[in-house]
Amino acid sequence: xxxxxxxxxxxxxxxxxxxxxxxxxxxxxxxxxxxxxxxxxxxxxxxxxxxxxxxxxxxxxxxxxx
Numbered sequence: 718x719x720x721x722x723x724x725x726x727x728x729x730x731x732x733x734x735x736x737x738x739x740x741x742x743x744x745x746x747x748x749x750x751x752x753x754x755x756x757x758x759x760x761x762x763x764x765x766x767x768x769x770x771x772x773x774x775x776x777x778x779x780x781x782x783x
Contacts, residue, residue, distance in 0.1 A: 730764035737769035744774045 721740070725732045737743055747762040766773045 730761045730768075733761070733765045734768045734770070737765070737771045737773075740771050742772050742774060743769055744776070746776045746778060748778050 723736070725736075733743060733745070743765060745762055745765065747760070762773075762775045766775060
């Protein structure tokens with residue numbers, strides 16, 4: 718499996734979506750916020766899933782601290 722990592726500045730969801738056209742898959746984690754906290758904070762994962770030009774694998778946190 719070939720893996721690419723990057724460090725970029727700017728809106729996380731916008732940058733990931735912009736870069737998605739050059740890749741076969743985006744893998745990202747999410748805290749899985751719901752309700753009011755999601756409304757206030759927005760959801761990077763949700764926007765990436767909606768607008769990315771390749772498949773997106775979202776891994777939800779178990780809620781346990783590492």
